[in-house]
Amino acid sequence: MSAAALAASATKPAAAAAVAKAKNALDAHVRDVVQWHFSPATGSPFWLEWAKQAGWNPAKEVKGFSDLLRFPNFNDEWLRDEQPERFVPKAYANKPYMIFETGGTTGMPKQRVSWTDHLHDYSEFSDTLDDKYFPKKAHWLMAGPTGPRRLRLAIEHLANVRGGSAYHLDLDPRWVKRLIGKGDYAQAEAYKEHVVDQAITILRNRKNIHSLFTTPKILEAMAERTSLVGLGIKGVFCGGTSMTPQVVRFLAEEVLEGKALFVPTYGNTLMGLACSRPLSAKEGWSVIYHAPQPRATLRVVDPADSTKDVAYGAWGRVELTTLTKEFFMPRLLERDEAMRREPIVRWPWDGVADVRPFGASSGKIIEGVY
Amino acid sequence: MTTTTTIHIPAIRLGVPYKSVDQLTTTGATVSQVNSGLIRRDLLGISKATEELAAIPTPRLLAICKKAGELFLQGTVPVGDDDRDQTPQDYVRAVSASCGLPHALVRNNMGKIALVLTDMVTILKGLTRGLDPAIIDAGMGVQQGVPVSFYRTTDSLGVVLPSNSPGVNSLWIPSIALKVPVVLKPGRDDPWTPYRIIQSLYAAGCPRSALSFYPTSHEGAHALLAIAGRSQLFGDASITKRYAGDPRVELHGPGYSKVLIGADQAENWQKVIDVLVASVAANGGRSCVNASCIVTHAHGKEIAAALAERLAAIVPRDADDSKAGLAGFANPAMAESISETIDKALKEPGAEDVTARFRTGPRLIQHQGRTFLQPTVVHCGSFDHPLANREFLFPYCSVVEVPQDQMLSKIGPSLVVSAIGTDPAWRRKLLDSSLIHRLNLGPMATSHVHWDQPHEGNLFEFLYRRRAVQTAG
Structure with missing residues (x-):
């Protein structure tokens, strides 16, 4: 899609009819997915047993998205404690599955099963990218977390559906978290340098790499070493952490020199990929994400009562619902907060803006004088 | 400050004002908050600022400090991104409102800072034990009949400031006279004092690039401390413990x-x-x-x-x-x-x-x-x-x-x-x-300061190292 077409559809408020149409589509999708996961012929052992104990039948009683409020907030510890096969829908019982993990620090990580969700998500995402900045048939450098995350395969798929290939490097974020956790900042810095070394080496020695996936920190560190634009980078797709509007502006204006396109996304192994509206100084470099509805939804809810949405323009906690036939996860409270924003023409459902860690605005009492 | 709209205090990047998208509200002002990557990126290019400052003879820098001290104490200097006039009384009121100090104590602190600036000759004598400033200018010379040479250990002095009391700013000021650019992270509640000192130094003729001002988060502070060759860090034990034993960082924690x-x-x-x-x-x-x-x-x-x-x-x-x-x-x-x-x-x-x-x-x-x-x-x-x-x-x-x-x-x-x-x-x-x-x-208050004595470390010894020097024939 061209930048002009994207901009045209991504700044105008959505008409009420479009919002209603999207809501109806979501309700229909919710009915399908809930019936799938809670019907004995197709559903997963985990959800079928859950329904027995809950004493109600979601397959019959859920008529639309608002009925999902009858579910409690999803306890993501289940993804650590339960065997992954407990989440396998009966309809997929004979299909080998992939197991993807969330970030994790120490101990047992959280896991989810997947077959093609990640491919769907990234194919859809590819359609939102501007070919000028993410050229077709060009190669990608994937300078992000690897290992048991779906990102490793997803970026490769993204490069492939756009006609290119992806170069990779080794990056274990759990090791970095462990180093920081024990206060070994020097080693954490050394590890970052090791990652940047790998990335710059590939960019300098391989041709036709114009697209980059990375995290904001690695992106900054790479650009402290050299001009990424000078090495041929035209577009950067970034994810993995929250970014303030100032960080976004800095990355766009200075790190990418106002020449390469910066595309932030919000997502994780459990959700898929929420795209951002085009960034601009006019919008104060605010990053506003829209979930890949109807496959996933994002609500901004009252932290004290997650059944209630906050008002538009107000801050609240982010609640994620994943709604695919491979994976059903209702009402997970993310460890993030965001501002609720209005639907727009391109995405006629709520957006979440300026995502930051939940509780980031609370202060700290300091003792002593200096 | 005659206008009633809120002042916006920008960051200053190697002398250039910068209005950030992220802003924090303190009493009487909004303050630009910069990200850590921006600080790192700027500091990678600070050597030019060092060269510019080092090229100025020390007597001229002492004169700049003296003039700046007079301006800081008595002058009207610009404040905010629209360069509003700030009188000394405006400054006193602003600091008092945001930090809680009564006007009388703010004035005392003002006097202390002004004294350091105006009497920089004495301060340098105390720090260098009477070294002839010409030796710093030339890089070498003769002191008490012995050839000596001193070189800078850093291109910048990073300073992570508290909001307790404006007077702590007096600790970094000699760095300018010692030809080392200063990169400041102000305390959350007191952007006013370092900003006014900077503006006073600019008005007195100090090169703009010698002073940077980065209101930022803890992460930004850590970035500053990681890149600056030498730093002063004010903070409680939870902040300073990370740098315990780091010879590049002078810690100013609780005094006890x-x-x-x-x-x-x-x-x-x-x-x-x-x-x-x-x-x-x-x-x-x-x-x-x-x-x-x-x-x-x-x-x-x-x-x-x-x-x-x-x-x-x-x-x-x-x-x-x-x-x-x-x-x-x-x-x-x-x-x-x-x-x-x-x-x-x-x-x-x-x-x-x-x-x-x-x-x-x-x-x-x-x-x-x-x-x-x-x-x-x-x-x-x-x-x-x-x-x-x-x-x-x-x-x-x-x-x-x-x-x-x-x-x-x-x-x-x-x-x-x-x-x-x-x-x-x-x-x-x-x-x-x-x-x-x-x-x-003897019976002397702990708060009593003789300015010819170093306080919490010797800034000259922190920023300079003596090398052996021998000249043939």
Whole structure:
């Protein structure tokens, strides 16, 4: 899609009819997915047993998205404690599955099963990218977390559906978290340098790499070493952490020199990929994400009562619902907060803006004088 | 400042103002908050600023400092991204509103900062032990008949500032005269002081690139400390512990300053009560050089009672009251937390809040809509009590009786010790102690500063290193 077409559809408020149409589509999708996961012929052992104990039948009683409020907030510890096969829908019982993990620090990580969700998500995402900045048939450098995350395969798929290939490097974020956790900042810095070394080496020695996936920190560190634009980078797709509007502006204006396109996304192994509206100084470099509805939804809810949405323009906690036939996860409270924003023409459902860690605005009492 | 709209204080990137998208509101202003990557990126290019500053002869830099000191104290300088006029009185009001210090104490701090700027000649003499500035300009020379050479150890001095008290800014100012650009992270509640010093230096002719100003988060502060070759870090133990043992970073944590009253002077304690009051309460008790503990060989209870009675007379007053000696808290929750901490520790046997007998009202008190902590003296039965060696952001001190010969084994690291006693053997032991950063011998308040003496490290020795130099023939 061209930048002009994207901009045209991504700044105008959505008409009420479009919002209603999207809501109806979501309700229909919710009915399908809930019936799938809670019907004995197709559903997963985990959800079928859950329904027995809950004493109600979601397959019959859920008529639309608002009925999902009858579910409690999803306890993501289940993804650590339960065997992954407990989440396998009966309809997929004979299909080998992939197991993807969330970030994790120490101990047992959280896991989810997947077959093609990640491919769907990234194919859809590819359609939102501007070919000028993410050229077709060009190669990608994937300078992000690897290992048991779906990102490793997803970026490769993204490069492939756009006609290119992806170069990779080794990056274990759990090791970095462990180093920081024990206060070994020097080693954490050394590890970052090791990652940047790998990335710059590939960019300098391989041709036709114009697209980059990375995290904001690695992106900054790479650009402290050299001009990424000078090495041929035209577009950067970034994810993995929250970014303030100032960080976004800095990355766009200075790190990418106002020449390469910066595309932030919000997502994780459990959700898929929420795209951002085009960034601009006019919008104060605010990053506003829209979930890949109807496959996933994002609500901004009252932290004290997650059944209630906050008002538009107000801050609240982010609640994620994943709604695919491979994976059903209702009402997970993310460890993030965001501002609720209005639907727009391109995405006629709520957006979440300026995502930051939940509780980031609370202060700290300091003792002593200096 | 005649206009009523809120001032916006921009960051300053190597001399160039920068309005960030992320902004923080403090009393009377919004302040641009920059991200850590921006600081790192700027500092990678700071060597040009160093070259520009180093090219200026020291006598010229001393003249710039002198002029800047006059402007800082008495002049009208620009403030904010629209360069509004800020008079000294505007500045005093702004700092008072955001930090809680009464006007009288802000003015005292102003005087201290201005003195450092205007009397930089004396400051440099103290720091360099009388080195001829021409030697710094030339890189080498002859001192007392010996060839010497000094070189800079860094292209910049990073400074992570607190909001306790404006006076701490006096510690970094000599860096400009020593030809090392300064990169400042202001405290959250006091962007005003470093900004006014910077503007005064600019107006006096200092190269703009020599001064950077980066309001930022903890992450930004860590980025600054990681990149700057030398830094001063003000903060509590949770912040400073990461840099313990890092020779590039000069730590300014809690001072735990003390007055020690030796065996031969304990009987005369009434004669030094003024020294004790000044040590505890000067500058609203907000400085690391304020005493937080009186250690006495004898008469602990009497000293605690007399000191408490005197300190109880220091009560909350209006910010513009010339007699005001207590600072309010910009964040009332902090005052509540401190008071709760003290009350909780008082439940442990062996300590008494002696001030409670003398003061009017509770420790935590409201006055004219502001929150105050009234001075507090706690008598502790032993140094092991949890309140014996604590430091808080208001006039607080413990009084503990310890035999003179055991004092050094009890006091722990102490930024300033005023030792009142004439026993030569004891004085000698104090002089030999590595626990004491600054030693005042005799009845002198811990807060008393001679500017020809280094304070918390010697900035010249921090920024310069001597090398061997030999010239053929």
